[in-house]
Amino acid sequence: MLSFLAPRLSKTPTATQNPLRTEDSQNAFHFFAADPSVEFAMKAHIKPGPTIHVPPYHWHKYQTETFLIHSGTMRATQEGSDKIIPAGQSITVEPGLYHTFYNNSMTENLSFSTGLDPMERERDEAFFRNIYSYLDDCRKAGKSPHIAQLMLFLYFFDCYPALPGPKSLSRPLSQVLVFVVGIMVGKLLLGFKESYPEYYQRKVE
DSSP: OOGGGSOOOOOOOOTTOSSEEETTTTEEEEEOTTOTTSSSSEEEEEOSSSOSOOOOSEEOSSOOEEEEEEESOEEEEETTEEEEEOTTOEEEEOTTOOEEEEEOOSSSOEEEEEEOOGGGHHHHHHHHHHHHHHHHHHHHHTOOOOHHHHHHHHHTTTOEEOOSSOHHHHHHHHHHHHIIIIIIIIIIISOOOSOOTTTOOOOOO
């Protein structure tokens, strides 16, 4: 292992925060993984304008995602087409579809709930807590996120970048890319982890 080559990053203890707040408390993420009576596992409040919380164009092999908009407007890009989702409406993204989303307004907050695999709510919370806390710590430190760390997070979340080209080639290639960069380079060579105790602590029943 060549973990000494990995850049050092001071990690802010956020595991017990609910909501989790980022970008100087301008964004908030409420998690409900431990409450099966709540339909959606997470409710998010995203600030207007530029933010670290714009996911790359990506796809999931198994997951179906649903977004319910509470206030503001979401711009969702799916398979190259943009759609504005206003408050009171929802959008569902089936497995295999390329997509991304962000706050469509430069002046209003975006509030929405999202649900993924109901059998994997804890995994979903672990992913969002880790990647959002990591991105915010990188922002505060003035450092760029390490691609191998990001790919490692994505690997354990069934998330793959949407590469150009025919899907018959680009989707298998993106899976190989995430595995090689995330697992082989990030985890095995550089010593990155898919989850950090500062960011997420498994619930004990």
